[in-house]
Amino acid sequence: MTTATAAKETLGFQAEVQQLLHLMIHSLYSNKEIFLRELISNASDACDKLRFEAMGKPELFEGDGDLKVRLSYDKAARTLTISDNGIGMSRDEAVRHLGTIAKSGTKEFFSSLTGDSQKDSHLIGQFGVGFYSSFIVADKVTVISRRAGLPAGEGVKWESAGLGDYTVEAVDKAGRGTDIVLHLKEGEDEFLSAWTLKSLVRKYSDHIVLPIVMKKEEWDQEKGESVVKDEDETVNQASALWTRPKAEISDDEYKAFYKHVAHDFEDPLAWVHAKVEGTKEYTQLLYIPGRAPFDMWDRGQDGGVRHGVKLYVKRVFIMDDAKKLMPSYLRFVRGLVDSNDLPLNVSREILQESREIDTIRGGCVKRVLGMLEGLANSDEQTDKDKYATFWKEFGKVLKEGVGEDFANKERIAGLLRFASTHTDAADETVSLADYVARMKDGQEKIYYVTADTFAAAKNSPHLEVFRKKGIEVLLLSDRVDEWVVGHLTEFDGKPLQSVAKGGLDLGKLEDEEEKKAAEKVADEFKDLTEKVKGALGDKVKDVRITLRLTDSPACLVSDEHDVSGNLARILKQVGQQAPAYQPILEINPEHPAVVRLKGEAEAQFNDWAHLLFEQAILAEGGQLEDPAGFVKRMNALMLAISGK
Template identity: 40%
Template sequence: MTTEPLTETGRQSHTFKAEVQQVLYILAHSLYTDREIFLRELISNASDAINRVQFEMLTNREVRDPDLEPQITIEVNKEARTLSISDTGIGMTADEMVEHLGTIAQSAARAFVKQAGEGAKQTASEIIGQFGVGFYSVFMVADKVTVVSQSYRPDAPAAMWESSGGDSFTVGPATRERRGTTITLHLKEDATEFADPWRIEQIVRRHSNYVAFPIMLDGRQINARTAIWRKAPRDVTNDEYNGYYRQLTLDSQPPLSFIHISTDAPVDLHAILYIPSRRERGILERRIEGQIKLYSRKVLILEEAKDLLPAYFRFVEGVVDSEDLPLNVSRESVQSGTAGGSPVMQRLRKTLTGRLHKELNELAERDPEKYRTFWKEFGPFIKEGIATDYEHRNDLLKLLRVQTTKSGEEWITLATYKERMIPGQKEIYYLMAASRDAALSSPHLDPLRARDIEVILFTDLMDGFMLSGLREYDGLRLRNIDEGDLDLPGEVERPAPAINDEQFTALAERIAAILGDRLKEVRTSRVLRDSPARLVADEAAFGREMQRIQQVLGQEVQMGPRILELNPAHPLIAALAQRAASNPNDPLLKLAAEQLYDNALLIEGLHRDPAAMAPRILQLLELAAGVNTPQA
């Protein structure tokens, strides 16, 4: 941004940076719908300015006009084709105008230009405000904008900023009696609707009805002003809850559920917490973390209070207000949970967390379909909580949903699994795999299917993280069925071996030599029935759950040697044993051994390079078709 010399009026001209000019051009010429969003952005900025001065006054009484009432005023003039919005907020100096109104973060500008350029006639509400360009939305409706501001600093002179949305703006001295800012829009010919008081009132009610400060138009307050979270829940309609959620999040979809808390014990608390219907809040909004706004006695003290809820509830949106938070508490102490705010913050956190657990469990009972939607979107967060929050683990386990070998497409609770256990079963059995289909084809299921034992199928990468800290449920041990020493309830008839011990030993030794240090041992399986082989874990092996955590973190998976169990009753193993007996160096044995090993890794989701199997599979197909004979 370049600066020109002062003019005779004391005003100085500045040139916008190239990326800002691109943003302004798009706003003025390329966004055709929802132009009314500019007013939402200006009101939001005005509200923020008032919040900022109120927060400043908590610790600083040397503020210009300390008794000035918080208020936002809108004035329209049809004849002059102007719209003005004034606030009694913190105000700006000339230097602050250059900083705040003359620049946009370069990364944000680039992102905005990219998104706006990806499609024609995009909806302004989908992209305005996401990249820090909210103020500049005025150029969708105005061909000139004038800003006059008086800073809260007693010794700072008033200043004026003006631009026609081209490549430059000017800043200079101005006259203003009271603290605050007035933005005047000189409307374009096709934007005269925004000089109509009725139209302005409709926009305010739609987008800014619950702004905490009075919005005045023609001497009347046109917004509800009474914060929705300060009302009794019985006095708020579903439309009002949904409307406030849209204003809070800009999400076009209604929330899945919400909690409205209004109580004075054990802590004064007025809050609304929303559970969104999806992780990504809109077409272009990619964030998956919500924001909890924290108020102390109706004064916003923290835009994003991360410590008010456990980390695994970070998808929740909402607002929290408490009379018990001291007004002189600093934002830093609130966020870190230190100083005077600590006991109150702990009580707030405990109350909010408990209510969220209660609401989610009740949602599962009263509306299973909605809860399935919740689980699909936010299940990984609950699994994270099970792994990390021992204090609330029992509550979180009630929220856990799993699929099993008997559940089909349905999701069931661990309590339901326990109810369906067979007589004599004393453990909860689970299997980890890359996908549901892979799990259902796993050889590990052979002995459990034979006994009609239900098995939980864990196929999400977060499952490994959860299971690393979850060893039992309601007195029952969770047992991975890839372990080699399973002691299963019930007796089943074992199929008769198709080869003798000598033949099996010869094959086992040959496969062990082929696979080398990837295996600890090759042995006869006591449990396999329909599958030729399986890889089982050694007690001393690195935890399978931890291997999946490494995958989540993008780290190299360090796999220790496994035990390969072969089924001597399976026709494939019998045929390979016969080939090994007639020719221990038969090239087919190497192909088969490698493929059996890779198949086992693939099913478990631990294969590092599945594409590497392709040449070997082709060789096996050619051999089966009689095309050629593999070479040793």
């Protein structure tokens, strides 16, 4: 060991850690006992990781394969210690894990905080509290750790008072694993009690598979006090919760296990627990969180988003983040799968080609979709409210499944929710089944409009004739909606039709007189449309008369198989090469501006034509290529109209 490595160093916390520590102490103090749950959960994870790594390197056990978590306290020193003989940390890992927050979504997390302790406590829980919860009850924390496989002389001691910095130095540590020593604040002596610690373990951590041990205590009648014996007792059930019959597991136990497996502070929204028997045997315990994590949209170094299902084989932990167990559009699901058929030495590479995993994945997807259908289609208001919460938090992610999971596309479509002209606000949504049930007699299509925002969709000029006829239109304003309608072409035998694509075809909802009137007007305005097309040149694919407008002078539409204006804008915003977008300009023959244009002199005709086109772009949420030119034309025409 070099002198430089052994030297004691003082390092500064990452700025986000300082913020989190301050918030932890002030916002979570009323829930201070959760620190023990968090530290025990981390210790359990460390043991799971050792067990996984030791499959390929059994020497990491160092002759001790009896994994456990230990609690001990010293009343005189006023310290509480949580120890494990898991994977441990090297010096660099201690600095990286304890001095910084590498979690995705950190910036968004802090920007969401309000300064209200009660509200922020939920956000902090959503972000995850982990190791830093130690400082809720401790004014100093000492961590002594050694990574499995490193020599005893390469242990590390990390220490901090939770202020602006921490120290780190090399120490000797005979056993692998981690000891976290909490130097308790004044007034926290309740955690120096065996009865209190055992109660908290049974309340929060009874489901931990590893034994949580303490030294046994017995009451000494002569001394009138508890005496610590030199023998261990296990204070939790230390059995895999998911292997127990469902009838024996309470809701509180399910919720406590979720908080452990998901590292979440809040209760789950729903869960499903099932044992699958047959050609493949496995157990599923899958949860829907109550809130979306901050890194829901984060794509890591490998370009993939984080998943939350753990894989066990015969109750032995194999891996976190088992991506093959759940498709990307269900990445919000938390929980575990325990297989009886996979080999214990299964690797990530083997998983990629495993038929057993494909079978398990298919079963898990069906189970989750069934759970969501149960909430969505329930007659119980509490279930309906849960589904509304689910949709608010995870709806955009679920929509991805329409294009990703062909086998379950219809089931996913039944779970989708959209705003519509039938509702008043963006968060008031309808299902496709609701829409179909309300379709007018003779209506053959499900109509929708896409836009950048709910307001832009709701106020789209394309809706004018549909409002006039009382036809409901879905208002799609999420970016992913363009992906959805690109893959979902029909529902319940009814084709989906954009109101901004192709010619206006209302089918049986449009009578013969209207069609004849439209043809007659088109003939009357043929010279005008050709003249406008000549003025606009290659900016437009065509110019034609429309009857889809009642109040607006003009709108833009795309040919049936061309890219929509909204999709073209989205692709451009994310830096992708969009197909050439050449819209069709439709003009309203009854609008005063169009009537004025028909009789306009040649000198100002081009300005009027461009103005109609540019207004149509703005009306659908687009951006002008030449805003200054638009302003100049607008000013010139206003002055001409005013006679100045």
